[in-house]
Amino acid sequence: MIGSCLPLHVLQAEVDADSAAREVYRFRGPLCAEDRADREHALAALARANKILAKHHPLLPVRPR
Numbered sequence: 001m002i003g004s005c006l007p008l009h010v011l012q013a014e015v016d017a018d019s020a021a022r023e024v025y026r027f028r029g030p031l032c033a034e035d036r037a038d039r040e041h042a043l044a045a046l047a048r049a050n051k052i053l054a055k056h057h058p059l060l061p062v063r064p065r
Contacts (some may be wrong), residue, residue, distance in 0.1 A: 014062070023042035024039060
């Protein structure tokens with residue numbers, strides 16, 4: 001019901017941000033070059049999604065746990 005009040009691109013950004021945040025924390029400990037690149041990609045995806053969320057409302061961005 002809450003989602004019906006939000007534009008579709010904001011809902012998609014919320015899903016993307018949550019997914020990216022989970023992906024970021026999947027990587028722990030010493031990382032090989034490939035894992036570092038994957039983590040950086042997830043951080044970039046999180047930043048893109050958070051930018052959309054912040055434009056819609058300042059309290060919406062997803063913070064990594």
